[in-house]
Amino acid sequence: MTAPFSICVYCGSRSGVAEHFVQAAVQVGRWIGERGGQLVYGGGNKGLMGTVADATLAAGGTVVGIIPQALVDKEFAKRDCTELHIVGNMHDRKRLMSERAGAFLALPGGIGTFEELFEVWTWRQLGYHDKPVGILDTAGYYQPLLHFLQTSVRAGFMNEWQMDLVRVGTDPGALLQQLVASSPGADAPHDLSQI
Numbered sequence: 319m320t321a322p323f324s325i326c327v328y329c330g331s332r333s334g335v336a337e338h339f340v341q342a343a344v345q346v347g348r349w350i351g352e353r354g355g356q357l358v359y360g361g362g363n364k365g366l367m368g369t370v371a372d373a374t375l376a377a378g379g380t381v382v383g384i385i386p387q388a389l390v391d392k393e394f395a396k397r398d399c400t401e402l403h404i405v406g407n408m409h410d411r412k413r414l415m416s417e418r419a420g421a422f423l424a425l426p427g428g429i430g431t432f433e434e435l436f437e438v439w440t441w442r443q444l445g446y447h448d449k450p451v452g453i454l455d456t457a458g459y460y461q462p463l464l465h466f467l468q469t470s471v472r473a474g475f476m477n478e479w480q481m482d483l484v485r486v487g488t489d490p491g492a493l494l495q496q497l498v499a500s501s502p503g504a505d506a507p508h509d510l511s512q513i
């Protein structure tokens with residue numbers, strides 16, 4: 319049976335120092351799983367990545383993990399994913415992750431998470447896809463970054479409309495609901511061929 323929605327979650331390969339980061343990842347996975355949805359993610363079994371995947375599976379959802387061969391051991395590839403794709407490199411991973419999802423959500427994480435978030439955000443700005451992008455701002459984690467981006471707007475390097483392409487929320491369920499409601503679906507036109 320096809321899942322009613324598919325959402326790509328970017329998040330830390332570490333869990334962070336506070337329990338609320340783990341709790342937020344559990345809430346996200348549970349929300350997806352309880353609705354029979356599909357999680358697309360980086361395929362690792364470490365940190366918040368493993369947490370969100372476990373929570374999705376435990377709640378009855380499907381999980382598509384996509385991991386480069388070189389990271390299979392380093393990130394503990396999650397063998398019990400519904401689908402585990404071992405791909406040749408990071409570019410293939412990111413392309414497949416973005417193709418298989420109808421919306422994107424960044425949870426707290428490190429530079430890998432930031433890179434993935436900014437990539438789908440810039441792809442949206444450039445019109446390569448029309449899928450919604452969200453940031454889960456657990457415990458104000460993303461506030462310094464969002465403030466810096468407003469600095470960029472004031473300095474004339476960004477427009478407000480670019481900021482408006484990302485939905486920021488603190489409540490996992492409410493944010494997921496908004497993303498799913500505005501998603502064109504995982505099969506929506508998605509043309510990365512010019513990148």
Ligand code: AMP
Nearest residue numbers: 329330331332360427428429430431433
């Ligand atoms: P981090 O947020 O740094 O813990 O990383 C989260 C995930 O992002 C991990 O699965 C990393 O393999 C992945 N990652 C790291 N660098 C990149 C990159 N350049 N592009 C895409 N994903 C990356």
